[in-house]
Amino acid sequence: MDKSKFYLEIKHICKQTGARYGILHTPHGDVEVPMFMPVGTLATVKALSPEEVKQCGAGVILANTYHLSLRPGADVVKAAGGVQKFMNYNGPMLTDSGGFQVFSLADNRKITEEGVTFKNHLNGAKCFYSPESVIELEEKIGADIIMSFDECPPWPVTHHYMEESVERTLRWAKRGKEAQTRDDQALFGIVQGGEFKDLRKHCAEELVKMDFDGYSIGGTSIGEPKDVMFEMVSYSVPYLPEDKPRYLMGVGSIDYILEGIAMGVDMFDCVLPTRIARHGALMTSKGRVNIRDAKYEYDFSPLDEECDCYTCKNYTKAYLRHLYKCDETLGKRLLSIHNIRFLIHMMEEARTAIKEDRFGDFKDEFIKKYGDKRGF
């Protein structure tokens, strides 16, 4: 990677927590960290236009290599001029490698040293992904940040299994890095190792030796208890270089994100805000709101009085409930806008708190205010 096109500029480290504030420079623009990145697996954040995602304050949007390779095909995306042009998003993007699908589609795949063979979820056809072929696909898709192909193992597995998996993931990371040909895409390595301290350390250290452009923490938020998840992060971050971005993959609940920031993580992504929005669950400053609840039938107040999103500025709970009940597309859109804006706004406040060396207080107050009613 050309270091002038992609680099992290750390501007401030919170004296209270060690949380980092900085600017991530990418070929498609600069973004502030810590940040939350909405997920647009199929080159679309479900229910939203790219303009709407941008208006929520989003910087980076994710897409998925496995899914885009099956539909429409990486060649189509390449012919369009890259994923940003294809979906008309004028901002930085990131592609996940398909490593998560090794976990989520575990019933229909086989792992070998060479790679992973999926019976794909669309028509059952066999398709093979190797660390090299995934990089080739990601180069065609053309995101600013690309992920190494890893195995995201389930939780729990034995130390023995995890050790073998980590070693394989490390070999895959090396192979992928060697296969990279473009110099305008940042390639991240992914730290695995489950809740095993020695394996996390080993994995992180070996990846750092390979000199990636950034480092992800993977294998979290897949059903493990909260304290285990925090351990996974705390066993990984200390071995990562300070001048490279740190990305906690798949984390999107409020407390997880805030704790992650306190531990020195810069980037987060998650389907949670958009998925639960489509299912009628909203994150608000007063905690979770289930818009389907009958108590909102005659409630003509905004979803969240403190929120500055398009939805909260223009629509009432009663109307949003009505749209949800009728399964109207606009409901999914307006609710998704709110949840994404809510998280991104939280990140904006978090960055301010870091700059003012009070992130620890901010985190504790936010979680307290958000409530433990039913945290996400």
Next chain:
RNA sequence: GGAGGAGUAGCGAAGUGGCCAAACGCGGCUGACUGUAAAUCAGUUCCUUCGGGUUCGAUGGUUCAAAUCCACCCUCCUCCA
């Protein structure tokens, strides 16, 4: 006035002697969701002190046993006049 048809849980609709507190759908309510096979999935929906109690338009009857058979009444629909 005549002929035919129908009344089942919030709504729609199966069931036409015992396996029926009654399929299924909708509506209602409750959960779940974390690098998206997710516009998905799961539970619940007569009352209950969980022992049981009271239901299938009403009443009466036949039967060991009735939402289901008989009588009568009420209501609604369609067609004919």
